[in-house]
Amino acid sequence: MFPLILLYVVLTIIRPQDYLPGLENVPILPVVLLLAFASWLFSSAKTFAAPQFLILPAFLLILMISEVTNGWTGGAIDELARFGPVVIAFFVFGAACSTQKRVRVAMGVFVVCAAVLALHGVEQSRLGTGWTGIPLSEGGRIQYVGIFNDPNDLGLLFAACLPMAVFLGRRGTGAMRPVWLGCAMLLLYGIVLTNSRGALLAVLIIAGCYVWYRKGVVVAGILGVVGLTAMKLVSSRMDELDAGEESAAGRVDAWYAGLEMFRDNPAFGVGAGNFTEYNELTAHNSFVLVLAETGFVGFVTWLAFVGYGFWMMLTIIRHVRVPGTDPKVEAEWVMEKQLALTLLLSLCGLFAAAFFLSRSYMVVLYLIAAMVAGHYIGARKRWPELPFFRISDGGWRWVPAAAGSVAALFVLVAVLLRTV
Known part of the structure; x- marks a missing residue:
């Protein structure tokens, strides 16, 4: 199961099937995911011991309902086909990342894959075209193929993987330490090239x-x-970090349009994938996109999914243990907290970038979230004193949290519109 889902991660990020001749019409990615899912089904390691394993299928159901409530019954099947594989990948990867070693290996795979894309960007910036045949985007910004054909998507991946690369570099030994630190520097340079x-x-x-x-x-x-x-x-574009600048003003207008869609369709939104049917630009904000397309019901669900990941890692970091006498046990606990801190920082980078991008349904987001959930499940097995998260115990808190977030978005957009 673990090797297969790691292969799926590699194919999802590096995507050789998108540019190598002869592979364009070969369903490599679905087949690998199907094999990983079959391994998960027959594995004793499969688990549902985190709220996210219930929340994500519920979110998929809401995506389907949002299409039906907007008059397109067939859209429910489309959403199942589009987002269903993301749910499967989350289940398999979350179950696979149950030990400290596996979490470190998964981090290493993410970092290496991101570094490959950064190297492609370096070649692209120097030659004008990368080995995929993809040229520089408008403005001389690097891009890749498939789901990373936007420089901003590349930047999101690099930012999310940066804490992992630094962690592996600090914890690495021998020849691998400079390799991981070199990857960290390469990712930073890649972020600069994405501009x-x-x-x-x-x-x-x-x-x-x-x-x-x-x-x-x-x-x-x-x-x-x-x-x-x-x-x-x-960055030349950081000088334009002002709500009155044309690009930023367009984003604010898109946020406003998204909030208007929510006001007109408060329960289930305008339907998954339908934002651009009502506005020329996409939302440029993952939170606004979910709110506009799936309404308050979908927003509460998605916010709970995201929030539990942060909450779990903070729980490990803040947990106070009575020190024992076994140095191996103490070293294992130190590693537990360092892994949690690394994943928390990756989440911070991921969702900070996602706040300015419409990437609410991007598979990489859910793969990292699966790593987070898997790490906490494994940590609870190793340290039973850590709390067990249940939706029935305080899950209602996400409703007022979502309401407060919606209010904050309305206030933020109102303030920004006054500065345009």
């Missing part, structure tokens, strides 16, 4: 959260201001 404001802000947020954890909020705030200033020097 993605969202990705650069994600890096700043990752660094700020880490400094906050280590040094406190004051130091993090000071370094955040310094970092933002430095990034404006690095």
